Amino acid sequence: MESVETRDWIRDGLRAVAAGALSIVLAVLNLPLFVLFVLSLVLTPVLGIGFFLLPAVTALIRLKANAARGMAAWHGVPIPRPYRPKPAGVAPVGWKRYHWIITDPATWRDFAWLLPGAVAGLVLGILTLAIPAYGVEGIVLLPLWIYLAEGWSGYAAMWPIESVGEGFLSLPMGLAILALGIAVAPYLRRADAWFVRLFLAPTRAAELRLRVDQLTVTRADTVDAQAAELRRIERDLHDGAQARLVSLGMTIGLAEELIERDPATARKLLSEARDNSSTALVELRHLVRGIHPPVLAERGLDGAVRALALSSRIPTTVDSDLTGRLETPVESAAYFAIAEGLANVQRHSGATFAYVSMHRLGDVLHLEVGDDGRGGADMTSGTGLAGMERRLAAFDGTMSLSSPPGGPTIVSMELPCASSSPRTMLSSGTD
Incomplete structure (x- = not known):
């Protein structure tokens, strides 16, 4: 267990260090984008150049801001995109497109982020790289000195005793600093992500919209x-x-x-x-x-899904900790989503084994349908997965798909739910 945790700690730290190097490059790009945006605004009255230049510059800024949002999400700080949808009939250039961009508050929040984001990205990125780099320098320093001194005798003759002691001390100090740098790198990257969220997250009004x-x-x-x-x-x-x-x-x-x-x-x-x-x-x-299947009304979601698993042509296990009953529409949506998932497994996967997982955490129902088939499932091909997503979306639920070529395929679903009242449970059981 400790070796696995150590590997995870080192892996996450090294990834954060690499992300710090990338953030330095991305932060530098903020500066020319800031200059271009100001120029496009200034040149708008001059022969209408801004009508052509501003949409292009804004597209680049939004691409850059979305890259920052993606990196923040990779570090556990998701940031939704707050941009207003493009109105119908808006041409690639012209007054309508210019007006749509200029009147979107997200455009100005992106612009306000460019300079502070560049400063924060550079400072935190350099810190992320500098601490482990200083540790590596200490680790490499002693072997380098010995190599340059051509052996111990030459080393002792060329360097005073104080330098010899410093050389031997540099190795453990370098290891400690390197470990510290790898340990703090994820926290530095997360601090940068929260700074990005401060500027680029949707406002309350944008979230409502x-x-x-x-x-x-x-x-x-x-x-x-x-x-x-x-x-x-x-x-x-x-x-x-x-x-x-x-x-x-x-x-x-x-x-x-x-x-x-x-x-x-x-x-x-x-x-x-x-x-x-x-x-x-x-x-x-x-x-x-x-x-509305009678088995769902009689046994609830847990029993109905187990009945589905028993009738499946592919061996299917059910892992569930559900107790009591949920609201009837929620139970129905979850049941038919799982039924469609198992039907897809039987029709398309070529699997020899499937499973269904149902767990409730607070007021969220977590569902998962997986198999060991050939994989390659696509949300955009066919209507089964898209229908599942629409059915869940009606209840503010979400669905994600993982299906690399060669498998396995995992369909994960989340559905807001609340326990039925005793009266609802009684009526559900007696219908």
């Missing part, structure tokens, strides 16, 4: 999904159970006409009607199960 935009999109997706679901139910009723019930009525009517003059044929028709009624009942049960 982004939230409204997200809810608008998810509501539209939910309405479309519900409309599609209603069309599916209507189609299944019309083509399945309704057609069979119509045929059943016609068969019974014909049997009524034949029961006096041809009882044998009438009995045969009634037997067919009984078979058709059984088939229609089965189709109705399947339709109801697709709307």
